[in-house]
Amino acid sequence: MIIESPRFPPLLSGEVVPPHTDPFDKAVSRAIAGVDSGTIFYSEAVDTLRAALVLAPETPLEEAIQAVYVAQIGLAESLGALAPPEVPVQFQWPDRIKVNGALCGSVRFAADVSDPKETPNWLVIGIVVPFTHPGGEPGETPDQTCLYEEGCVEIMPMALLESWSKHTLLWLTYFLDSGFERVHNEWRPRCDTIGKRIEEPRAGLFVGLDEKGRMLLRQDVMTETVSLIDYAEHL
Structure with a gap:
């Protein structure tokens, strides 16, 4: 099978990784x-899309981590x-992608610092x-699915x-120009657990996100904030 190399938009470039190499791990090592x-x-595997984008933020981690929502929207x-x-x-906070109500992918993220400031x-x-x-x-795991099972057989x-690179770059531009509010307004309607009681990653009523992109989780009369930073991969 001949695999056409993807074309990336200006400001982004691509580097294919060898078979059996995790693009995320490669991206981290090259970022370091x-x-x-x-x-x-990215990997050229035909059964799963695996890719990782390296960014060099100019803001504190508590703001930079909001780019994870940008990648999800993309x-x-x-x-x-x-x-x-x-x-x-749809989305399931903090890192799951859902198609037709079933889990169908995820995002991963890591940084070289853990202090929000x-x-x-x-x-x-x-x-x-x-x-x-x-x-x-197919059907053995009704809470999980794949693109081909959902009728997306024409997508390579x-x-x-x-397409992800182009949409993500567009939303990164919006994010850098106007902050998190526009990203939040786009992300929120796609999250199908806002306003519901959840058990994962923590139990409580998922109220929404605050202005820093942190989860607002209500337990009885108390509302706590949970940051995406807590779910970054520690290397």
Whole structure:
């Protein structure tokens, strides 16, 4: 099978990783070494899209981490552009992507600092989207799905990657120009657990997000904030 290389928009560039190499791990190692911001590392596997974007934030981590929502919106919009129109794409905080109500991918993120007030040298945001089931028969895991099972058989991983890069760059521009509010307004309607009681990642009533992108979780009369930073991968 001939795999066409994805075309990335200006300001972004791509670097394919060897088979059996995790693009996220590669992105982190290259970020530590000082790779250019805007580099996307990706795998050419046909069963799962795995890719990771390296950013060099100029703001404290508590603001920079909001780019995770940008990457989620980019993925939802790219799926919306390529998938059949009746296929809904939703989010489950902090890092899950849902298609037709079932889990169908996730985002990953890591930075070189964990203090919310400290500005990271780099932030890596990765996506994982299954096109086929890794094992078992369709329907065996009703809470999980894959794109092909949801009627997205015309979508190719590299086409989705190309689209994700374009939509993510567009929303990064919005984010940098006007802050988190516009990102929040786009993200919120796609999250299907806001206003509901949840058990994961913590039990309580998911009220929404605050102005810093932190989860507002109500337990009895108390409302606590939970940051995306708590779910970054520790390296």
